[in-house]
Amino acid sequence: MKDVSMVSAPRPLLDALSALRDVPPPVGQAEHEARRRARIAARVVETHAKLQRQSKRRLEVSVWLVAAFSLGGWLVFWLTPSPTSSDMLGTVGLAKPATSHASSALGGLASAPPSAIDLSLDSVRFVLPGLELLSGDLREANSSAFGASAPTWIATERSRIRLSNRVELELEADTQLRVVLADGERAGEEVEILRGRVHISSNTSSNAPVAVRTETVRVNARGARFSVSYTALNTGVEVATGSVQLERSGRSHELHAGQRWRDEAGEALPSSSAVVPAVAPEPREGSASLAEENRMFQSAMLAKQRGLGSLAVRRLDEMLSAHPRGPLGESARVERFRILERAGNTEGARVAAQAYLARHPSGFARAEAERLLAKQR
Amino acid sequence: MPARAVVQALRPGTTPPRELVTDAELVAALQRRDPQVGEQLYDRLIRVVEWTILRVVGFRCREHDDLVQSAFEQVVKTIHGGSYRQNCALTSWASSIACNLALTSIRKQRRDHVLLPVEEMAIAPPHENPEAALRASRQLQRLRLELAQMNPDRAQAVVMHDVNGLELRELAEVLGISVAAAQSRLSRGRHELWKRMPELDWGDE
Numbered sequence: 039m040k041d042v043s044m045v046s047a048p049r050p051l052l053d054a055l056s057a058l059r060d061v062p063p064p065v066g067q068a069e070h071e072a073r074r075r076a077r078i079a080a081r082v083v084e085t086h087a088k089l090q091r092q093s094k095r096r097l098e099v100s101v102w103l104v105a106a107f108s109l110g111g112w113l114v115f116w117l118t119p120s121p122t123s124s125d126m127l128g129t130v131g132l133a134k135p136a137t138s139h140a141s142s143a144l145g146g147l148a149s150a151p152p153s154a155i156d157l158s159l160d161s162v163r164f165v166l167p168g169l170e171l172l173s174g175d176l177r178e179a180n181s182s183a184f185g186a187s188a189p190t191w192i193a194t195e196r197s198r199i200r201l202s203n204r205v206e207l208e209l210e211a212d213t214q215l216r217v218v219l220a221d222g223e224r225a226g227e228e229v230e231i232l233r234g235r236v237h238i239s240s241n242t243s244s245n246a247p248v249a250v251r252t253e254t255v256r257v258n259a260r261g262a263r264f265s266v267s268y269t270a271l272n273t274g275v276e277v278a279t280g281s282v283q284l285e286r287s288g289r290s291h292e293l294h295a296g297q298r299w300r301d302e303a304g305e306a307l308p309s310s311s312a313v314v315p316a317v318a319p320e321p322r323e324g325s326a327s328l329a330e331e332n333r334m335f336q337s338a339m340l341a342k343q344r345g346l347g348s349l350a351v352r353r354l355d356e357m358l359s360a361h362p363r364g365p366l367g368e369s370a371r372v373e374r375f376r377i378l379e380r381a382g383n384t385e386g387a388r389v390a391a392q393a394y395l396a397r398h399p400s401g402f403a404r405a406e407a408e409r410l411l412a413k414q415r
Numbered sequence: 416m417p418a419r420a421v422v423q424a425l426r427p428g429t430t431p432p433r434e435l436v437t438d439a440e441l442v443a444a445l446q447r448r449d450p451q452v453g454e455q456l457y458d459r460l461i462r463v464v465e466w467t468i469l470r471v472v473g474f475r476c477r478e479h480d481d482l483v484q485s486a487f488e489q490v491v492k493t494i495h496g497g498s499y500r501q502n503c504a505l506t507s508w509a510s511s512i513a514c515n516l517a518l519t520s521i522r523k524q525r526r527d528h529v530l531l532p533v534e535e536m537a538i539a540p541p542h543e544n545p546e547a548a549l550r551a552s553r554q555l556q557r558l559r560l561e562l563a564q565m566n567p568d569r570a571q572a573v574v575m576h577d578v579n580g581l582e583l584r585e586l587a588e589v590l591g592i593s594v595a596a597a598q599s600r601l602s603r604g605r606h607e608l609w610k611r612m613p614e615l616d617w618g619d620e
Binding site: 048051052054055056057058059061074075077078079080081082083085086087089090093274298300327328329330332333336339340343365366367368369372402403 | 437438445448450452453454456457458459461462463466469470471473480483484487488491492494495496504506507510551554555558559573574577578579580581582584585593595596605608609612
């Protein structure tokens with residue numbers, strides 16, 4: 039990854055972009071502003087209430103669907119003649135050893151945790167959040183159906199999976215993966231990420247090997263914590279502890295703790311320039327930094343929340359002197375006279391309110407500032 | 416609904432409403448349907464939203480208030496849907512939404528062949544020469560049109576970083592990508608924009 043400063047656009051373009059910043063702050067008529075404020079505030083509450091109603095309705099439908107599925111499952115179970123004792127064990131949720139998961143067509147399903155409702159859709163299954171699935175559960179019921187025909191597992195929410203060698207996988211929402219056998223049964227299981235992001239934790243004490251692959255890269259690790267993401271043919275690998283080995287097209291490269299690698303350009307791997315050791319500091323340009331202004335404002339608000347009025351005012355003053363024309367300037371000036379008034383500093387509050395009105399004659403807190411001034415008169 | 420809030424809602428103006436000071440408090444108030452939250456959210460975000468729209472669009476168009484309202488609705492939807500994970504400031508998140516809406520609006524105006532009045536097009540940089548000022552104004556508007564025409568993700572990165580002044584780290588947080596990916600997106604965006612405007616010249620001609 040190249041640094042932005044190295045490939046930045048010519049100066050005229052940056053100047054042109056910074057010229058867009060010079061739009062003067064919006065000024066509206068007080069009446070119009072008040073009407074718009076009331077309308078949008080009502081709209082915000084209304085929109086959220088509507089969304090909550092929709093969510094509730096969806097939840098109710100989901101509950102009914104799950105209940106219907108469960109009932110259907112129980113009916114099928116009870117109508118099936120003479121179940122074997124091992125099937126009975128499975129239905130009450132007693133786990134069997136992982137090695138027996140692929141032993142029979144029913145075994146894989148029956149040994150899943152009791153709440154791991156299997157929503158099979160041919161070769162697609164859903165990992166339910168908050169559940170731990172054993173690797174045996176990830177196999178097709180028929181043990182020969184590993185590899186290309188292995189089922190695809192989809193995590194719709196953050197979920198966790200533990201492989202038979204105690205390697206733990208944490209799947210982020212909207213992740214798809216398969217567990218396949220690499221080069222035959224002896225080579226062990228290999229996690230193939232089809233989409234999304236997976237955090238892998240290979241226990242350092244057991245030192246279990248783990249292999250993860252995407253369309254473009256294969257990652258081998260032993261006793262490491264790392265994450266692999268794969269989206270739109272781009273693979274990203276980030277190592278938290280230990281080290282991992284990247285393999286592609288016959289070449290390999292080792293990544294150590296704190297390093298990350300991203301294959302965005304789809305080029306042959308791994309070049310040292312693609313490995314980013316740490317987050318590079320961004321070259322700052324210009325004075326207007328919304329991020330910095332945000333931080334200062336949040337810091338002042340936290341001080342206010344903790345009852346540290348004078349600190350909050352100091353922070354606001356620092357922010358206003360650093361960003362006098364920033365987008366949060368008006369809010370900061372309003373907060374300033376509010377804090378001073380609450381602290382009993384009537385003179386300070388009066389001066390601050392006057393300064394606010396002078397600067398924002400039709401600002402959103404105009405009525406409040408005028409009320410404050412009238413009260414002190 | 417908290418009893419105190421109900422009393423305040425029924426007697427507006429008698430007691431100043433309690434300010435929700437942090438983003439987390441605002442989000443929590445929204446979730447519990449606090450009646451004051453609409454105004455609190457408005458006061459917190461209106462400047463950022465409106466300024467972002469004005470910077471991108473360049474003037475107060477007829478749909479300006481609709482754009483502002485849509486931005487607020489989008490903010491509420493993303494908070495409710497969980498897209499806003501509170502890993503960045505709410506103002507940054509809102510400015511990102513406003514930026515997208517403004518770019519979409521320009522694209523729509525262009526598609527519908529809406530002619531932009533020259534005198535309202537842009538705020539020209541201070542210039543003694545009126546011709547040069549007009550030229551600069553046209554170039555600014557051209558820049559806005561090109562931003563709207565280019566790859567939306569890259570355009571968003573360029574506007575958020577180079578116009579709104581977000582840091583790279585915060586840009587990455589807002590877009591939900593890694594810092595390296597944000598850096599790459601910004602770099603590619605600048606290049607694409609530069610390729611689209613090779614004639615760009617802000618010197619005195």
